[in-house]
Structures are given as C-alpha cells and as structure tokens.
Amino acid sequence: MSAQAHSARHVLLLDDEEAILLPTARYFRSLGCAVDMAREPEEAEALINHRRYDLAILDLRVARFGGTEGLDVLREIRRRDHDTSVIVLSAYISPEVEDQARALGADSVIRKPLPLPDLAHLAFALMGAARE
C-alpha cells in the first residue's frame, strides 16, 4: 500500500488504551491517512459531529465505562447516515454483542489483538468496497 494512494482517507480511532491507540494511529498515518484519536465515546461523537470519516475503528469496551460504548458511537455514526466503514474491535465479544454490532451497521467485528498489517489490510479493503 503506497502512502500516496491513501492520502485522502480520514480515520477515527476510539480506544482508551494508549498502548494500542498510539501505535495504531502511527501505523495508519504511515500509510498516508489522516487520523483522529478519541479516548472516550463522547470525544469520538464530538469528532463525528465535526467531520465525516472514511473509516472508524472502535473499541467495543472503553474500560473507564465498562459497557459497550463502541456501539453507542457506531449508532451515532449510522444515525448521521455516514458512509463510513466501521470496524468494531474487542478482546471479549459475545455472539449476542457481535450480532448487535452487525445489526447496527458494523462492517466487521473482530477480536483483539490483530496485527496492524492485517488490520490495515481489512480497513483498506472495506474502504475500497465502500467507494465502489
């Protein structure tokens, strides 16, 4: 993947773990994406209100809150009728929650950890599909 090819892509990351958030942001930036980071669902929702994203990678559980906050953000993205590709990530995910995420419009629901190259491969495949 060349950096130039993805220069216009805007990516939103929601994760409260710096050890995941920062390397993921660095990786996607190295691929030429513009990345905004949110550590709380409210911050992610404020960012969504401000601009449209090509891709959102949402941690299902934000530890500080302990629920399924990633789904609240997903709901907000879809409420705005955004054509944003959404990946929901979680270390622990029940079949019920996975179904719920897909019903809300998640394009992919995957378990953490996922190597960054694999995550990027999935992300660009989704964004490519969304543009076709």
Added chain:
Amino acid sequence: MSERCLLDRILEPGSLSVRLQPVLELHGGAVHPHYFEALIRGPRGTSAESPSILFEYARKKSKESVVDRACVAAILDETREMPEGSVLGINVHASTLAMDAGFVEFLAARLQARGLWPSQTVVEVVEHAPPWNVGGFRAAIAALRGLGTRIALDDVGLGHSNYMMILECRPDYLKVDRHFVDGCHRDFHRRAVLASVAQLARPFGARVVAEGVEDPADLAAVRRLGINLVQGYLLAKPAPVAEVVALAGRQSTAKSRRPPLARLQAGR
C-alpha cells in the same frame, strides 16, 4: 490506559487559551471596536483544541456548566492587560444559565475579583439543544440584568436561537448567524431575513450584529440595511489577547488615524 480523561485536561488550570475578535461599530468611514468577543481554544494537542469539538464534547458529557465556568475563569485571567474600559463578550450556554443556579453569582464574583464592571461584559447566550429549565433560565437572565451585564443572543436564525429565545432573553444584541450574511449581496432572500431581524430588533431596543462578514460586497449590503455592528474576517480575525493588547497600546500612544483593527487584519 490514560487515567486522565479529556475533561480533566480541559479543566486543568492554564489549559484553555483565549482569542479576541471584535464586534466592530461602523460609523461613516470610521471603524471602532464595540466589544471584544472572547473565543476559547481547548488544550493544545488534543481534539478539543478546536472550539466546536470542545463544546460538543462538553455537551455530550453534560458538562457545559463546568466548562463554561472554566472558560469564564480563563477569559478573565487572560484579559487582565486589556485597556481600561474594554468591553468583553463571554459566551455562555443557555443550559448553563438554566441549570447552574450559582452561575451568575460565580460570574459576579469573578468580575469583582478582576475589577471589571458588569456593564463591561456582554453575555452571549448560545444554545444547541432543548429542553432546559425555563424558570431557571428566566431567573438567571433577570440576575444578569440586575447585575448590569448586557445580553446578546448568538446565532440568531439557527437552531434554537429563535423567537422564543428572543422573548426570554430580551437581548441587547441580536447576532445574526453568518449563514444569512454570507452571500447576502447577491441573494434577495438573505437580505430579506436580515431586514426582518433589523426590524424585529427595534421594538426590543436591541442592536443587530452581522456575524461572519468576509466579503466587502456583503458588508456594503448589510450597511444598506442599517446594520452597523459587524464581525468577521474581512475586518478583524480572532487574535491572541497579547496581540490585541499590544495594538491597543501602540494606538493609544501613537494616536494612529488608521481604523483600530485594520492593522490586525493586515498582520495576518
């Protein structure tokens, strides 16, 4: 994980910074600052550095009042060096006025501590979402009036800044949103809205401010409608407080005959 959430960063002393953008009074060929609206920037390096994200985040967290108080503190602290007699515009959410029963008292105490007369402040009421406690809001507006601050209704024509809010606030200023100003010189309907607001303002004894003036042709159109208070990048962009203070200082000594804020614009 990071233990400090964004709200903690926002509320940290010194994390908010202030820009000033004047509301300018046009009189013949002269331009004078009528008051300076204080505009907040959030903590540097965070998403909330952008004010629209800062306040949207505050609303999502239902922390408008806490953030509004922090903004008041930052504004009054950072504008200490402003020339005597300067009038400051301070944005406050209508929900803060409605729900935070101690806000006006807090503002009065901060103004007193700073040595600023309440009449030197314009409280700009902004609102983004109903519902709010009408009784609490009315009490706060009455308290502001009793204190002697002036009141402006922000973003008139958009969202919840509507006729009901005009009745509730009885504002001294109606700030017409840029949506109606931008392109008004070539759009009869935009001019019709502006003329209607100008007419509405008269029985209220209010003055109209045209926000977002960026085009000389729009400025001329606004003036033809009798609107002589304007704000926008055409005449003065938001500037750091120190820059405004330095400019005011230079002008008071040099008694420059140039319009006071034209040089601010020329400098950016």
